Amino acid sequence: MLEFFRDGGWSMFVILAFGCVVLATAGYYAVRPDARHEGFIRWMSFALICAVLAGTTSAFGAVFKYTRTIENADERARTVLEGSAECMSPPIMGFCFLTLAAMLAAIGRRRLDAKRDA
Helix, strand or coil: CHHHHHHHCCHHHHHHHHHHHHHHHHHHHHHCCCHHHHHHHHHHHHHHHHHHHHHHHHHHHHHHHHHCCCCCHHHHHHHHHHHHHHHCHHHHHHHHHHHHHHHHHHHHHHHHHHHHHC
16 A cells, blocks of 8 residues: 555645545535535545646656656556556545545435435
8 A cells, every 4th residue: 555655656645635634524524414515525526636637647747757768669668557557546546535525425415405305
């Protein structure tokens, strides 16, 4: 797991921070549903998506910048493939956070709707 985190680079810290915030807020919303939290969850999810995109593109940029200096075509191809695999760490982690947060938000929304109907 530490290697997975290291492979993602600096953006993993931002994704971890935003992911924990959105997950905690969605969890709180699932337990104590209040419509006032929906906007925060929505915008924090958007911030997390932006962090995922920034981290992924910066990782690909680093891989491409490094591989341009490799003259051996076979070595360059291997490096691009290995680097591309490492570049997938930010979206994997970020989208896992988003999936869990969406599930918790759906539970909260269902509970809020049930409370309003009662």
